[in-house]
Amino acid sequence: MTARLERQIAFLREADKLKTVLRASRLHDDSRFENSAEHSWHIMLYAFVLAEHAHAQVAIDRVLKMLLLHDLVEIDAGDNPIHGVVDHAAMEREEAAAAQRLFGLLPEDQAAEYRALWEEFEAATTPEAVFAKAVDRVSTPLSNLDTGGGSWQAYDVTFAQLETRVGVPISRGAPGVWTWLKPRLSAFFGANGRL
Amino acid sequence: MTARLERQIAFLREADKLKTVLRASRLHDDSRFENSAEHSWHIMLYAFVLAEHAHAQVAIDRVLKMLLLHDLVEIDAGDNPIHGVVDHAAMEREEAAAAQRLFGLLPEDQAAEYRALWEEFEAATTPEAVFAKAVDRVSTPLSNLDTGGGSWQAYDVTFAQLETRVGVPISRGAPGVWTWLKPRLSAFFGANGRL
Numbered sequence: 001m002t003a004r005l006e007r008q009i010a011f012l013r014e015a016d017k018l019k020t021v022l023r024a025s026r027l028h029d030d031s032r033f034e035n036s037a038e039h040s041w042h043i044m045l046y047a048f049v050l051a052e053h054a055h056a057q058v059a060i061d062r063v064l065k066m067l068l069l070h071d072l073v074e075i076d077a078g079d080n081p082i083h084g085v086v087d088h089a090a091m092e093r094e095e096a097a098a099a100q101r102l103f104g105l106l107p108e109d110q111a112a113e114y115r116a117l118w119e120e121f122e123a124a125t126t127p128e129a130v131f132a133k134a135v136d137r138v139s140t141p142l143s144n145l146d147t148g149g150g151s152w153q154a155y156d157v158t159f160a161q162l163e164t165r166v167g168v169p170i171s172r173g174a175p176g177v178w179t180w181l182k183p184r185l186s187a188f189f190g191a192n193g194r195l
Numbered sequence: 196m197t198a199r200l201e202r203q204i205a206f207l208r209e210a211d212k213l214k215t216v217l218r219a220s221r222l223h224d225d226s227r228f229e230n231s232a233e234h235s236w237h238i239m240l241y242a243f244v245l246a247e248h249a250h251a252q253v254a255i256d257r258v259l260k261m262l263l264l265h266d267l268v269e270i271d272a273g274d275n276p277i278h279g280v281v282d283h284a285a286m287e288r289e290e291a292a293a294a295q296r297l298f299g300l301l302p303e304d305q306a307a308e309y310r311a312l313w314e315e316f317e318a319a320t321t322p323e324a325v326f327a328k329a330v331d332r333v334s335t336p337l338s339n340l341d342t343g344g345g346s347w348q349a350y351d352v353t354f355a356q357l358e359t360r361v362g363v364p365i366s367r368g369a370p371g372v373w374t375w376l377k378p379r380l381s382a383f384f385g386a387n388g389r390l
Contacts, residue, residue, distance in 0.1 A: 005375050008244045013337060015240055016223040019233045028211040038214045041236035044263055045210055049203050049305065061256030068239055068259070110244065142208060180200050 004107045011105040017075045024081035024151040025140040036071040036079055039139070043067050046135040053174045055134075056127040066121040066132045069114055073098035082140075082165050083155035095122075124169075134173025137166045141181060145188060149195055159186060159193035199302045206300040212270045219276035219346040220335040231266040231274055234334070238262050241330040248369045250329075251322040261316040261327045264309055268293035277335075277360050278350035290317075319364075329368025332361045336376060340383060344390055354381060354388035 018037040025034045044067045051060050071079075076098035080086045099118055103111040120126055124133045141162070144150035152162070162185060171178040189195060213232040220229045239262045246255050266274075271293035275281050294313055298306040315321055319328045336357070339345035347357070357380060366373040384390060 001371060002375060005245075005248070005371065009337065009375075012237075012241055012244055012334070013223055013341070015237065016338070019222055019229070019237075020224065020226065027214055028208055029215065031215065034214070035233060037236045038230060038232035041232045041239070041263070042207075042210065042214075044236075044239070044259075046207055048260065048263060049207055049301070050200075053200070061259070064239075064256070064259050064263070065243065068236070068243060106244070139207070142204070143211070146208070176196060176200065180197060180204075 007105060007107050008110070011102070014075070014102065014105055015072060018072060021071075021074045021079055023079050023140075024084070024154060025143050026147050026150050028143050028146040030147040030150075034143070036074050040067060040071050042139055043070075043136050046138055047132060050135060050138070050174060050177060051131075053176045054127070054131040055173050055175060056131075058128045058131045062117075062128045063132050066117050066129060067136070069118050070121050070132070070136070072102055073118070075102060081151065081155065082137075083151060083157050083161065131173040134170045134177070137170050138174070138177060138181070141166060141185060145184065149188075153195055157195075159189035162189070202300060202302050203305070206297070209270070209297065209300055210267060213267060216266075216269045216274055218274050218335075219279070219349060220338050221342050221345050223338050223341040225342040225345075229338070231269050235262060235266050237334055238265075238331050241333055242327060245330060245333070245369060245372060246326075248371045249322070249326040250368050250370060251326075253323045253326045257312075257323045258327050261312050261324060262331070264313050265316050265327070265331070267297055268313070270297060276346065276350065277332075278346065278352050278356070326368040329365045329372070332364050333369070333372060333376070336361060336380060340379065344383075348390055352390075354384035357384070 018040070019035050021036040022033045023036055023039055026032065027034055044064050047063045047067055048060065051058065073095040077091065077094040080091055099115055103114045106114065121129050121132055124130055140151065144152050167178055167182060170181065213235070214230050216231040217228045218231055218234055221227065222229055239259050242258045242262055243255065246253065268290040272286065272289040275286055294310055298309045298313070301309065316324050316327055319325055335346065339347050362373055362377060365376065
């Protein structure tokens, strides 16, 4: 048991680094950028609170586990802002290598279980993953509304881009939340759809 | 549905403030103090990874939900460092008022459910709460070991105090983890049990 526990503790110590990965989004009080560890906590709270708005019956425990793990690869691969210009093939290679290294710190059975949960989230095909992807898109628009534009301004985002990058996944996984959110975003972007 | 969703969003926006509550513990790289939101994420990861070391069969989904919510009251009541001098009666009043206000932002059925989960955690009598309380005590000793003493130095903690405040809850909820951790802490504190 000691050898297993040592691997588990090594993984948990390494995971601490997620607290130093900064995202493009800011706290609602605009005091600083958000890090990916506190973001993961917040998104799990979103999932728990908003579960009744899911597109289908979802097993909330699997959603929470996916969201607990979903950003760990950023320890090696960094955060890729949704509105940034990204080489998707390179990003996928980096994140796969990160998953290999990080989950590989764990005992083999746990490494396989966690890797499978992360891949399920990334593939976004099961009801749980579709809902998890949706809630992962809800928080940044809300903090951007609270901070006068936030990352939308930094990345010169239009309302049309927001409908594609945020509206599509949210309406797929939590349609009622997008129905509520869309007019608020539209009003913020104004008639010409630009800030 | 819109009225429910508005209350849920109000709660989720308010919850963002947990990211600004600082704890006495530091990140493992010693760069800064840890906040209670990222701590909550990390402790959920501890619970998920270390579940096999629980003192009894536990429903991990209930453990995760408890830990997701367990520190929210600190938004109003602040963090009370485990080694600090605290007026326990006053703290309990403050935290109860915080739970009333914060969970009260939600629709009534959710407010009651979350309040019950938080009270179950605080009471530390169910198998899940006992395990959740145990993992909540594991991370700070590990970061203190990595940062040359951390909050133990700030609060002039002795090994005997650590056995009571940390050893008792960990050995109750995750006995094998305390068996592993105790000699490491003992070696760090040395023969006289003081830093």
